[in-house]
Amino acid sequence: MEQQYDVVVIGGGAAGLSGALALSRARRSVLVVDSGSPRNAPAGHVHNYLAREGTPPGELLAIGRAEVAGYGAEVEPGEAVAARAVDDGFAVDLADGRAVRARRLLVTTGLVDELPNVPGVRELWGSSVLHCPYCHGWEVRDQAIGILSTSPFGVHQAQMWRQWSADVTLFLHTGPEPSDEEWELLAALDVSVVVGEVAALESTGDRLTGVRLTSGQVVPRSAVVVAPRFTARSGLLESLGLAAEELEMGGHVFGSAVPADPTGLTAVPGVWVAGNVTDLRAQVISSAAAGLNAGAMINADLIQEDTRRAVAARQGSSPTDHRELVLGTPRSGN
Incomplete structure (x- = not known):
């Protein structure tokens, strides 16, 4: 049963x-x-x-x-x-x-x-690959942080994570080109921008060491932020x-x-x-x-x-008025 x-x-x-x-x-x-x-x-x-x-x-x-x-x-x-x-x-x-x-x-x-399809992202997810600054920002404070831009939120992420580190690099990857206003914002916050797709994340063990571009260039980073x-x-x-x-x-x-x-x-x-x-x-x-x-x-x-x-x-089994039970006295008839 x-x-x-x-x-x-x-x-x-x-x-x-x-x-x-x-x-x-x-x-x-x-x-x-x-x-x-x-x-x-x-x-x-x-x-x-x-x-x-x-x-x-x-x-x-x-x-x-x-x-x-x-x-x-x-x-x-x-x-x-x-x-x-x-x-x-x-x-x-x-x-x-x-x-x-x-x-x-x-x-x-x-x-x-659902993570970006970049080698190394899934393997390092939750340790060196992050998404929420309130969940992990303190743990990577003052470290070299990369933002892997795959959506219109890349500039916003860079702005957020800049709160936890002065060393933030935005990798445009497949994300859109920043607007003029966004370029000005990134410059004011001293956020570096790398144009070009990312080939893979490089690591030693479970720790990220750098971001490798399709050009072969490797940019040293200790943490990478993605937008799942x-x-x-x-x-x-x-x-x-x-x-x-x-x-x-x-x-x-x-x-x-x-x-x-x-x-x-x-x-x-x-x-x-x-x-x-x-x-x-x-x-x-x-x-x-x-x-x-x-x-x-x-x-x-x-x-x-x-x-x-x-x-x-109760209505199906007993006609007794509950008030009689509570008060202990019968109701007077009309």
């Missing part, structure tokens, strides 16, 4: 575990299905997480799994491949052929960073009819996300989302906060359903 839960959480990262923690503390039966492929796995540490600054990502998740298990939630490694609506909620199909049922779903499957395309992991949601929408900035598509209201509720009643699958800019701490918010809203929704069921059951 299919196991039945109040809530099945799909994705065991910060958002999913935070939602599961709130729900299990609310005495809900919760299953977390986790594929074990967190977006921040290549990173050495989590940053900007108050009281957890510098914690390795795997350690943070291990602590979270232990906490939710302590309140009775189940955390199961595996992959949820599809979901469908059934009379009493949803059925979730797992990759191993099993299915579980849930009254509500919380989907926190995150996103995929942020693509929502929305496959399971698509099985429910919820498609990710492309997001644009300045006419350029930089990613996709599944729409939801501020509580995380999607267009399908009973299905909530939290974290990077719906918010591309969310860091670990904001994903955890979104998971908590969604978990609380799911519990509130279940409370309303439980109350409706209780009222219907």
Whole structure:
């Protein structure tokens, strides 16, 4: 028989575990299905997480799994491949052929960073190849930083990262030529500009040493910044009819996300989302906060359903006026 839960959480990262923690503390039966492929796995540490600054990502998740298990939630490694609506909620199909049922779903499957197709970028991703200055800027402060421009955001990235280092070089690669105003901005910030495509990133071990151009020239750099395309992991949601929408900035598509209201509720009643699958800019701490918010809203929704069921059951089984039970005296007749 299919196991039945109040809530099945799909994705065991910060958002999913935070939602599961709130729900299990609310005495809900919760299953977390986790594929074990967190977006921040290549990173050495989590940053900007108050009281957890510098914690390795795997350690943070291990602590979270232990906490939710302590309140009775189940955390199961595996992959949820599809979901469908059934009379009493949803059925979730797992990759191993099993299915579980849930009254509500919380989907926190995150996103995929689609990286530029330059040799060395993927191999150094999360150590010497970065994208977020708030996540990694402090760690490469005052170092030689390169901006690999592949989109209209190259100048903006150079402007941002100049806050952390005086040695910033913009490699135009496949990015557009700066406007006159942008050239003036780059000159004012003392940002060097290299015109020409990048052939590869060079490294020693897991540390970047330089950027090699197609001309053969190597520009020494200690870190390189890229602009990935942020693509929502929305496959399971698509099985429910919820498609990710492309997001644009300045006419350029930089990613996709599944729409939801501020509580995380999607267009399908009973299905909530939290974290990077719906918010591309969310860091670990904001994903955890979104998971908590969604978990609380799911519990509130279940409370309303439980109350409706209780009222219907009472009306169908007993004509007794509840006020007589509370006051201890019968009502006078008319």
